[in-house]
Amino acid sequence: MAMGRRAHVRELVKAARVLMTQPLLFPLPKLAANSLSINNPLLPTPQRPLPFPSLASRSTVTMSTDKNDNVQDQLDAIFKQKKVVRSQVRKSLKAMDPSLRSHEDIAVQDLVLGAPWFKSCQRLCAYISCKALREVDTSKLLSEILENPAKEGHMELRKKLYVPRVEDKNSHMRMLNISRIDDLIANSMDILEPASVDSDGNEREDVMQANDPVDLFILPGLAFDRTGRRLGRGGGYYDTFIRNYQELAKTKNWKQPLLVALSYSSQIMNEGVIPMTENDIPVDALVSPSGVIPISSAALDRIDV
Numbered sequence: 638m639a640m641g642r643r644a645h646v647r648e649l650v651k652a653a654r655v656l657m658t659q660p661l662l663f664p665l666p667k668l669a670a671n672s673l674s675i676n677n678p679l680l681p682t683p684q685r686p687l688p689f690p691s692l693a694s695r696s697t698v699t700m701s702t703d704k705n706d707n708v709q710d711q712l713d714a715i716f717k718q719k720k721v722v723r724s725q726v727r728k729s730l731k732a733m734d735p736s737l738r739s740h741e742d743i744a745v746q747d748l749v750l751g752a753p754w755f756k757s758c759q760r761l762c763a764y765i766s767c768k769a770l771r772e773v774d775t776s777k778l779l780s781e782i783l784e785n786p787a788k789e790g791h792m793e794l795r796k797k798l799y800v801p802r803v804e805d806k807n808s809h810m811r812m813l814n815i816s817r818i819d820d821l822i823a824n825s826m827d828i829l830e831p832a833s834v835d836s837d838g839n840e841r842e843d844v845m846q847a848n849d850p851v852d853l854f855i856l857p858g859l860a861f862d863r864t865g866r867r868l869g870r871g872g873g874y875y876d877t878f879i880r881n882y883q884e885l886a887k888t889k890n891w892k893q894p895l896l897v898a899l900s901y902s903s904q905i906m907n908e909g910v911i912p913m914t915e916n917d918i919p920v921d922a923l924v925s926p927s928g929v930i931p932i933s934s935a936a937l938d939r940i941d942v
């Protein structure tokens with residue numbers, strides 16, 4: 638139990654080094670303790686500091702409590718700001734003209750299909766877009782991947798595709814291999830995902846157990862900026878998954894996958910609007926209807942190859 642508390646304090650101190658180098662657009666009011674609970678079964682409950690060990694001296698208790706309250710206040714302010722941006726973006730996506738949406742859906746997917754880093758990739762993780770969440774459509778990409786196996790006379794191999802499956806509300810998501818769109822069924826959030834076993838009763842391959850590395854991640858999100866900041870839906874699923882995959886790639890000595898997010902024009906924010914914590918993983922590139930925006934050196938290196 639004592640170990641658990643120490644680990645928790647270490648986490649809080651780590652979180653204090655939040656990456657807020659840019660000014661914020663909105664004021665950051667102090668939040669009530671329960672203001673971040675979100676009524677969604679897929680979203681994990683925010684972590685709260687644990688009480689301190691009763692053996693500590695009184696002055697240590699007071700100082701540590703103040704320090705940790707301060708850390709928690711900063712985190713609360715960041716998560717509050719994230720909620721403000723999410724709700725603004727949701728509103729603008731809701732108001733988006735349907736013909737502009739279809740135009741942008743096609744433009745983004747065509748840019749991906751034409752990109753050298755997409756053409757050359759052999760294995761990828763991609764999201765299955767959800768209309769109700771107003772995400773950039775991925776259906777054209779998925780059918781190109783799944784319905785166009787090795788073309789006759791071409792040496793090009795069929796790409797191996799892994800898609801998300803939410804396992805529990807503790808930010809735990811797996812990426813499972815599918816080979817047909819029919820492998821997907823709607824979950825409780827109306828997002829299509831694969832069952833953990835295929836129609837023959839065999840376990841689907843989990844990308845974390847695969848023998849070969851993934852080259853590319855195609856990521857969803859609510860808001861982005863040109864420095865690579867990505868704001869998700871608040872579950873921490875992708876940040877957790879990407880961090881684990883990056884660790885795996887390191888231990889296997891694999892090249893890190895390119896992280897590419899798809900964005901409508903209205904989802905690209907000015908710098909400084911999206912706050913980040915140490916847990917948020919920046920993307921390497923963005924694809925918006927006006928083009929591919931390479932951000933990291935990995936993306937700049939792969940823009941033409």
Ligand SMILES: Nc1nc2c(c(=O)[nH]1)N(C=O)[C@@H](CNc1ccc(C(=O)N[C@@H](CCC(=O)O)C(=O)O)cc1)CN2
Pocket residue numbers: 675676677679727764765766767770772801802803810826828857858869870871872873874875
């Ligand atoms: N297409 C797709 N699949 C995905 C994700 C995603 O963002 N997009 N995920 C990425 O994590 C995971 C699922 N996580 C999700 C988290 C929140 C919501 C959601 O419905 N959010 C509502 C707000 C809910 C609330 O605030 O109570 C919304 O954003 O409108 C859906 C999926 C795995 N699969």
Ligand SMILES: Nc1ncnc2c1ncn2[C@@H]1O[C@H](COP(=O)(O)OP(=O)(O)OP(=O)(O)O)[C@@H](O)[C@H]1O
Pocket residue numbers: 673680681682683684712713716719808867868869870871872873874875876877916917
């Ligand atoms: N005030 C808070 N203090 C500490 N943790 C919080 C707080 N509010 C939310 N969290 C947790 O932080 C985690 C990450 O939330 P965050 O808003 O960064 O997700 P995200 O980047 O939108 O998610 P994803 O990685 O799925 O795209 C979630 O597990 C959430 O429960």
